[in-house]
Amino acid sequence: MSVHKKTKYGAVSRAKTIEQPRSLEHFVNEEDGAMTIFATFMFLMMLMVAGIGVDLMQNEMQRTKMQHTIDRAVLAAADLDQTLEPTEVVNDYFDKAGITGYLSEVAVDQGLNYRTVTATADAKTKTQFMSIFDVNELSTPASSGAEERFSNVEISVVLDISGSMGWNSRMTNMRNAAKEFVDIVLKDETEDLISISLVPYTAQANAGQDIFDELNINKEHGYSYCVDFEISDFNTTAISQSKQYDQMQHFERGYARYWGNSSISNPTCPKQSYEEIVAISQNKTSLKSTIGNYSARSNTAINLGMKWGVALLDPTFQPITQKLKNKGKVEATFANRPVSYADNDTLKTILMMTDGVNVDTVRIADRYYDSASERVHWNRNALDRYLYYNVRSWQRYRWYYTKYTANQANSMLSSICSAAKDKGIVIWSVGFEVTDAAANVMRSCASSPSHFFRVEGVEISEAFKSIASQINQLRLIQ
Secondary structure, three states, X not given: OOXXXXXXXXXXXXXXXXXXXXXXXXXXXXXXXXXXXHHHHHHHHHHHHXXXXXXXXXXXXXXXXXXXXXXXXXXXXXXOOOOOOHHHHHHHHHHHOOOHHHEEEEEEEEOOOEEEEEEEEEEEEEOOOHHHXXXXXXXXXXXXXXXXXXXXEEEEEEEEOOHHHHOOOXXXXXXXXXXXXXXXXXXXXXXXXXXXXXXXXXXXXXXXXXXXXOOOEXXXXXXXXXXXXXHHHHHOOOOOOOOOEEEOOOOOOOOOOOOOOOOOOOOOOOOOHHHEOEEEEOOHHHHHHHHHHOOOOOOOOHHHHHHHHHHOOOHHHHHHHHHHHHOOOOOHHHOOOOOOOOOOOEEEEEEEEEOOOOOOEEEEOHHHOOOXXXXXHHHHOOHHHHHHHHOOHHHXXXXXXXXXXXXXXXXXXXXXXXXXXXXXXXXEEEEEOOOHHHHHHHHHHOOXXXXXXXXXXXXXXXXXXXXXXXXXXXXXXX
């Protein structure tokens, strides 16, 4: 109620307003503060959800730590080179991670050529916010298993021994790397499981008389034992035993010295016994001795080395293996190699190495190599030297021809690499102090970019060790 009074001028003024108590109905209809209540409710809900998120995050961090620990532990324990007891190894990993009490079980299964380790663990993490809902802890289970198994492995090691390998200690570094590879791959526990074939190559690859005699070859001389493949032969992994191949001419392209009736010193087809292909062996001493004799010579034909490396993994070579076994050249345990591509228990793999690039391939014209006397002549005389001293310059081109160019050789290499990969053969390639162009060729041949290694100097040993270790690789099985 308001009280009014007149002033002396007759005006009316409002005196102090007297507030009366509000009615109950007015109070009920009042909406001021409703949003505050709703906002408070939403804030509490958000806080609760955030708290649950914190609990779950802490649980996941604990689970991740434990899973990483158990993965590393079983991998280390399953390593066949591990000298400690597998269970001790797993316990040690958990102890160092500060989670020893969480390990539940470790199971080990092992034999002569394998070891399997599985482990399980479980931890409980206390909750801070979810306890409101009577959830006081969360479980963080983890399990893992690893296996290292030496299954049957067939390996072809294709090594460049061309002239450029004589530079910058390349040959020495390569020989050391290759011998270390043999030591890593061939162990006591891999006996009768892993075989290695050696394919040294230059401008050709010498099959050796034992293999050469088992093929259908148009034999023209007895100085060396190289097969002269055609371009179409690189579309398949096999070397046919019915198709007739030409024998590689025995001659030297350059200006090598000769002494009377002595043979040329550096023929296109390697002629020394240690330069011959070694098929399917596990004799570490013999393999390393052969590698130790390699010396730099002649030009480069990567495609020819690769052709032989693949052929020694192709099942069609098995009849030749049987013949080599009968001659005492291959152990009886490997008489059935190369096995079928369908054999899931056998890994077929190639390590191919080069320090250069393919070059043009030259042959003497047939009319100058079609008689026994001419073959004797070219066994004693280097082609370019003879032409320089005995044939007019404008007539020299008639004496030889290019069988295929460097680009064609690269294409043939690509074809044989593709054919091998289509059969499931794993290809590792090593570019040793190579140009960018050569690196691209080798990378393309490899099974994947990660199967290609580009190295300098003594790094080649690390590349060969890495490949050897991955052949004997560990793999998670769970």
